[in-house]
Each structure stands twice: as C-alpha cells, then as structure tokens.
Amino acid sequence: MKKYLRIGLEVLLVILLVASSTFAYLNFSGKKHLSIDMEEVAAELDETKDTLDKTKEQLEDAQKKTEALEETVKQFDVVKQAFANGVLLQDIEALYKAQKVLNAERLVGLGTVRQLSKGFEDASAVEAFQKSLDIAELGARMQAVCAAQNSLVSAGKKVKVLAECTGKLEKPIDHGKSAQNVHWGYEGDHGPEHWGANFATCAAGKKQSPLNIVGPFEKSKEVVKADYKESPMKILNNGHTIQVNIEPGTSTLTVNKEQYELLQFHFHRPSEEQVDGKNLAMTVHFVHKSKEGKLAVLGVLMNEGKENATIKSLWANLPPKEGEEYLPAKMIINPSSLLPSDMSFFSYEGSLTTPPCTEGVSFFILKNNVDLSKAQVAKFPFKLNARPVQALNDRKIYAN
Numbered sequence: 076m077k078k079y080l081r082i083g084l085e086v087l088l089v090i091l092l093v094a095s096s097t098f099a100y101l102n103f104s105g106k107k108h109l110s111i112d113m114e115e116v117a118a119e120l121d122e123t124k125d126t127l128d129k130t131k132e133q134l135e136d137a138q139k140k141t142e143a144l145e146e147t148v149k150q151f152d153v154v155k156q157a158f159a160n161g162v163l164l165q166d167i168e169a170l171y172k173a174q175k176v177l178n179a180e181r182l183v184g185l186g187t188v189r190q191l192s193k194g195f196e197d198a199s200a201v202e203a204f205q206k207s208l209d210i211a212e213l214g215a216r217m218q219a220v221c222a223a224q225n226s227l228v229s230a231g232k233k234v235k236v237l238a239e240c241t242g243k244l245e246k247p248i249d250h251g252k253s254a255q256n257v258h259w260g261y262e263g264d265h266g267p268e269h270w271g272a273n274f275a276t277c278a279a280g281k282k283q284s285p286l287n288i289v290g291p292f293e294k295s296k297e298v299v300k301a302d303y304k305e306s307p308m309k310i311l312n313n314g315h316t317i318q319v320n321i322e323p324g325t326s327t328l329t330v331n332k333e334q335y336e337l338l339q340f341h342f343h344r345p346s347e348e349q350v351d352g353k354n355l356a357m358t359v360h361f362v363h364k365s366k367e368g369k370l371a372v373l374g375v376l377m378n379e380g381k382e383n384a385t386i387k388s389l390w391a392n393l394p395p396k397e398g399e400e401y402l403p404a405k406m407i408i409n410p411s412s413l414l415p416s417d418m419s420f421f422s423y424e425g426s427l428t429t430p431p432c433t434e435g436v437s438f439f440i441l442k443n444n445v446d447l448s449k450a451q452v453a454k455f456p457f458k459l460n461a462r463p464v465q466a467l468n469d470r471k472i473y474a475n
C-alpha cells in the first residue's frame with residue numbers, strides 16, 4: 076500500500092513539477108510579449124507626437140501665409156478699385172498733361188492703364204492702345220536708325236544725321252577717335268596735359284574751355300532765358316562725372332531768338348571756371364543743343380554753404396555702378412531748381428571741357444552762385460574732375 080502511495084506521490088510530484096515549469100514558461104513568455112507590445116506602443120506614441128508637432132507647425136505656417144495673402148488681396152483690391160473708378164487713369168493723364176511729355180513709352184503705358192480701367196469692351200480704348208503700340212514700334216525703329224547714324228559719325232564718317240536723331244548724339248566727335256573708346260582722366264598719364272595725344276583739338280585749339288573769368292569785359296547784348304520743366308530724370312555715372320539726362324522735349328534755353336534743347340546736366344569738382352583766379356567748390360554745366368547741332372553750355376558755380384535740396388535728392392539716387400543710365404522710381408526734378416534767381420551772366424566762345432574738346436560751344440557762366448553743403452561736396456563720387464583753365468588767346472569775355 077505504501078508502495079502505491081509513494082508512486083502516487085511521485086506521479087503527483089512530477090505533475091506538479093511539469094505544471095509549475097509550464098506555468099513559469101508561460102508566465103515568462105507572456106511577460107516578454109507584453110513588454111514588446113509596450114515598446115511598440117511607446118514608439119507609436121512618439122511618432123504620433125512628432126506628427127502632431129509637425130502638423131501644428133504646418134498649421135502655423137499656413138496661417139502666416141494666409142495673413143500675408145490677405146494683405147496682398149487687400150492691396151490688389153485697392154489697385155482694382157483705383158482702376159475701376161478711373162482715379163489712377165485720371166492721375167496719370169493729369170501728370171503727363173502737366174509735364175507736357177507724351178512719348179511712345181508713356182503712350183503704351185497709358186494705353187495699358189486705359190484698357191485695365193475701361194475694359195476690352197471699350198472700342199476707343201482698344202484702338203488707342205493699338206495706336207500707341209504702333210508708335211512705340213516706330214520709335215524703336217527710329218532708335219535703331221539713330222544708333223547706326225551716330226556710330227558712323229563716331230567712327231569719323233561724314234553722315235547727314237536725321238533731325239530726329241540729333242538729340243541722341245550727346246557730343247560731336249572729331250578726328251575719328253571716340254572719346255568713349257580712349258581712356259582719359261584728370262590725373263597722371265591720362266590727365267588733361269596728355270589729352271592732345273589722342274584728341275588734337277584739346278592741345279591745338281585756340282578757343283578752349285574753361286576760362287578764368289576776369290575783366291575787362293565787353294558789354295553783352297544777348298538775351299538768355301532758361302525754360303526748364305519738371306520731368307523724370309535718368310542719372311548716370313559715366314566714369315568722368317555724374318550726369319543727369321533730360322527727357323527729350325521738356326526743357327529749353329533761348330539765346331536771343333535761337334532755341335536750344337536741354338540734353339543733360341553734369342557736375343565738376345572743383346568748379347572748372349575760375350572767377351578772378353579762384354575756383355569754387357563745384358560747377359553744374361547744363362548742356363544744350365540747337366536744331367542745327369550748335370551747343371550751348373550754361374554754367375552755375377556752386378559755393379560751399381547751405382545744404383541744397385535738389386542735390387540732396389540727386390545724391391540720394393546716385394547710380395549703384397558706373398555705366399548704365401539709371402531711372403530712380405520717384406525722382407522728378409525741375410533742373411531750374413539748380414539755377415539762381417538772378418540770371419546775369421558772363422559769356423564767351425569755348426569748347427567741350429572734356430575730350431574731344433570740340434570748339435564752337437557758347438558758354439554762359441552765371442554771375443550768381445548756388446549753395447551746397449560741405450557734406451554734399453564730399454559725397455560727390457569724383458574728387459577731381461575739372462580741366463584746368465585754358466588760354467584766352469584773342470577771345471573776349473562778355474558780361475551783361
């Protein structure tokens with residue numbers, strides 16, 4: 076009996092052992108599964124959090140973009156309104172009328188604004204726009220013709236330049252050498268005393284500019300009147316000076332009964348002309364040309380003194396680099412703001428003061444000066460760009 080009990084106990088023990096190890100195994104593997112699941116869930120949670128963060132960022136971004144877009148939409152609305160009620164068109168028409176300048180470029184612009192204001196249903200607006208396009212094309216062709224003629228003249232060829240092109244040729248050029256192609260300056264090997272090597276007139280001419288303005292003077296009977304108008308200006312650093320090109324057809328100088336068109340004005344530092352042997356801080360030269368091609372220069376000496384408002388806006392728009400003509404967005408200036416109120420003058424027959432030193436240029440140097448400040452003189456990008464005074468020879472200086 077004991078034997079059976081023992082076997083029974085042994086069997087029970089074995090069963091218990093197997094059961095407990097099975098339980099232990101099951102328990103272990105279950106925990107393992109559980110811990111793996113927990114890791115996965117944590118990873119998923121992290122991912123979800125990342126996605127949430129990203130979504131939040133994108134939302135914020137989108138919100139910012141929408142705000143910016145709303146601002147643009149508002150601006151468009153203002154522009155649309157200005158077009159729709161014709162205010163913009165009226166403003167532009169009034170501006171051009173006041174300036175009395177309506178060139179091909181402006182006609183195209185005006186045509187575009189008309190179209191946008193009145194819509195394409197308006198037959199007269201469409202026709203006007205077409206007409207302006209035609210004129211612009213003619214203008215472009217004219218420019219090509221003028222460029223060809225002027226380059227022939229620059230190369231020393233005798234060519235009759237069309238009247239429409241004369242305003243585009245800034246300086247007459249002689250001896251077949253172009254002042255644009257030969258390097259010249261104000262100091263050293265390329266200075267004024269060497270200009271004659273490339274430009275004969277600079278050395279051999281007997282009626283050269285500038286002069287020392289000193290008496291005795293002959294009485295001048297000439298009547299000089301500057302009629303300068305406000306217009307947008309193109310400003311240029313040509314490597315020798317700061318030059319402001321004038322919109323053709325805006326401003327004139329009348330000498331007796333002859334009319335000259337203002338082409339450009341530019342600056343010299345110090346003044347090129349002397350009065351009684353003294354230079355002033357700077358000069359501004361207004362360069363004009365008659366229909367026959369004769370040049371007249373009106374010079375205003377500039378004294379170091381009070382700040383000059385016109386110079387301030389010019390210097391604020393100095394071209395970023397040498398070479399290209401630059402049209403500042405809002406620079407509309409009347410050149411007469413650089414003239415003194417009293418136009419009394421000295422006059423004499425002279426030349427261009429830069430190569431090729433061509434003669435036959437009438438000079439009118441105003442007796443009265445205008446001021447500019449010391450800081451404004453300092454801001455002019457050329458420290459020295461004045462030709463020394465030349466021999467008077469057998470010329471007379473007149474005074475009115």
Ligand SMILES: [Zn+2]
Binds near residue numbers: 342343360
């Ligand atoms: Zn000059």
